[in-house]
Amino acid sequence: MALHTSIYPTHWFGRRRDKATKEYYTLPEEECFIILKNIILKGFKFSNCREMSKIHPQMAKKLQVEVGQLSFESPMISFTDIPFHTSEYHREKYGNWGLAMKREWLICNRGQPVIYRSFDKEDSFLHRMLLLWTLLNPVPDKLVTRHEK
Numbered sequence: 001m002a003l004h005t006s007i008y009p010t011h012w013f014g015r016r017r018d019k020a021t022k023e024y025y026t027l028p029e030e031e032c033f034i035i036l037k038n039i040i041l042k043g044f045k046f047s048n049c050r051e052m053s054k055i056h057p058q059m060a061k062k063l064q065v066e067v068g069q070l071s072f073e074s075p076m077i078s079f080t081d082i083p084f085h086t087s088e089y090h091r092e093k094y095g096n097w098g099l100a101m102k103r104e105w106l107i108c109n110r111g112q113p114v115i116y117r118s119f120d121k122e123d124s125f126l127h128r129m130l131l132l133w134t135l136l137n138p139v140p141d142k143l144v145t146r147h148e149k
Contacts, residue, residue: 006080006082009103010079012078012087014027014095015095027095032097036099045077046075046076047076048076076114
């Protein structure tokens, strides 16, 4: 029986998105090796992911922002628990280089699951709470490993 989630969540890298053209491109192998080395020596680094969300008029008033589309950057380090044998589509976007970690390590280092929601329910309570939490909670500059505390 095939697993639908991996017991070793993986941080994939090796591709970037060009800011001007919005096209993805593969990084040279040498650069990928440097990234891997830096992760091992210095830890994972947060990168900003642009999020778009529709905002309800009542929430806009409470947050003192305009009604309509809200765009913000959310710092994150992404891991996926997609099993390797089904990860081809994911690797096409993020790269073929990966660093897998034990789930327990992620939990000990404050890793948290992401909840994806459908876009047909902008006014859901969960959406409002996630948006409010994202706007009000600062994120540290880097992931601290247990031996650095």
